[in-house]
Amino acid sequence: MAVHKLILDNVFEEDLYTLIAIHCTLEDYRLAYLLNKHLGISLVRKPLDLDYQNKKSTYSIFEWEDNKQQTIWNLVSNVCKTEDYRQRRNESLFDSEEKITRTAYLIPEYKTVNYFLKIDNEIDSSKEKYILNNVLKAPQIATAYNIDINQLKSKDNLIFS
Template sequence: MPIHKLDFEDFEEINYVLIAIHTSLEDYRLAYFINQKLQINLSKSENEIQINVKEGETNFSRFFYQNIEKEISWNLIQNKNEVIQQKKDNIQNLFSNLTLEVLTKVFLLPEYKKVDYFLKIENIEETQNIDKVQTELNKIDTISAVYNVDLNKIKSKNNLIF
């Protein structure tokens, strides 16, 4: 029986930058302002990011744009969502048939719980372009903070594969 060896160099590494965005805007409004500032065309993707956690299953909204000329992909991803859990009350009393609904916050990247959205840019080459993107994002009035995320510090990188 022949032995097949896989080398990590055989796999193409996806080059991407992750920018954290702090804002109180709704996702569609943020996408609109980003489109205006960066001259791109983010649009709502039907392929939301589905995550299964111990609390339940949830979907994170995603806005997507691909520049075919430059081969750059843009993803605006929601980081916070809520899961509704149904809990049956086990105590025998007047309200014993009552089912409780408990809302639990769930995060796409739990290491960054204070971040509202992430802008994932794939195949962007120059650091100068990333700085320009951050400068333009900071010009949006309702964004309070924008910064690069160190990809080596992310423990849940699998949630960014879509």
């Protein structure tokens, strides 16, 4: 009996993208405006935020589709803060509610990063440096740098479609 062997080298090829970490304290819409201004792009907020863990954590996301370069740009928040109220039961005269703030991260390995700029399609290093330099031109941005996507443990969180 003949043995048939299938070789699937290119079938499960990973998506190629560039990921830039951005440290700043701006609100998401202000950062999107600054990136639009300095990079000449048109990021627009998506109607629905990214929803993980069944609405326990949501992350704002902006998107721009560059039809000329066939590239999709995404600006996504890394931090989600939620507030819960819990009834405090003390044996005191007054019962009160206490507020609990929980923080969740889209990419837990980078807890100090505020936002990620994901550019689908792998770009060459000179264009990557150009983009990074233009991001750093904004005085409100503390720092920005490239992230090696092969080192990420939670890269599945960066699948937006």
